[in-house]
Amino acid sequence: MRPLTPTLALLAALLLLASPASAGNDWMPPxxxxxxxxxxxxxxxxxxxxxxxxxxxxxxxxxLADHFGEDASLPDDKIAIIRAYLTANAGDVVNQGRAARYMQWVAPGGTPQRITENPDFLRKHHFADSVWKDPKVVTKSNCAACHSGAERGLYK
Amino acid sequence: MIRRLMLAVAVAALPLAVLATDARRDAILADYAAKSRAADPSAPAFSAQRGETLFRTKWTGGDPRTASCTACHTADPRVPGQNAKTGRPIEPVAVSVNPKRFTDPATVEKQFTRDCRSVLGRDCTPFEKGNYITFMAGQ
Structure with a gap:
């Protein structure tokens, strides 16, 4: 077998860097x-x-009955499952990488509701109105419109 | 006689060809039919045409961003749509291209509750829900 050419080796290293396990500071656990x-x-x-x-x-x-103006009510059993998961994996529990960066802006005891109001979000989303009004975007919370890896926690 | 038999077979096979049948969807429809008759014993059978009218009507009682079902599902239920409030892509509603549609009673009921309040500004009746599913099952 031929040894890896430098280009291939570099590519392999880059791929490794791009994998979630080693994405480090930018990764958010999905x-x-x-x-x-x-x-x-x-x-x-x-x-x-x-x-x-x-x-x-x-x-x-x-x-959930008034979820940002929408009625997103769910049965109690579903609410319990979801609440348990979200709180067990919350930013102040994970407290590393991107989660830690978001948490540093949260006031002690504060209960922010909109992720898009966090200064760490804002400082990276200075875009013209035309970007936000793009029919593919619709709202600031539509992460996947621009971040194709958003569902996997990759926001590069 | 043979011709009549062939016709009978053809007619019997028609729903299979036209409607994508699924026992779970049939059960959901049967449930809405029973509720519809309970509310109004003279309620007619579900019709795809009524369902289509419901789908395309522009309502004024709901959220102006979702004046009709087509605001999110587009005028063609066979193509993907997009949530008008969040931008989230929506899988096609037409059963022919998305056979999973209308097969889980809890999901169906939850979605009708949310969407009818958003579009019509009120809950849909069991008759309306049955018509809607009947329309989508033939799409």
Missing amino acids: VRDATVQKECGTCHMAFQPGFLPARSWTHLMGS
């Missing part, structure tokens, strides 16, 4: 629970719990 994927991921992307602290998710799961 949602791995089927109920959360289905119930939170129908109307919008199932946002990774690492973007908000546990108390935010507790508040959110207790106010």
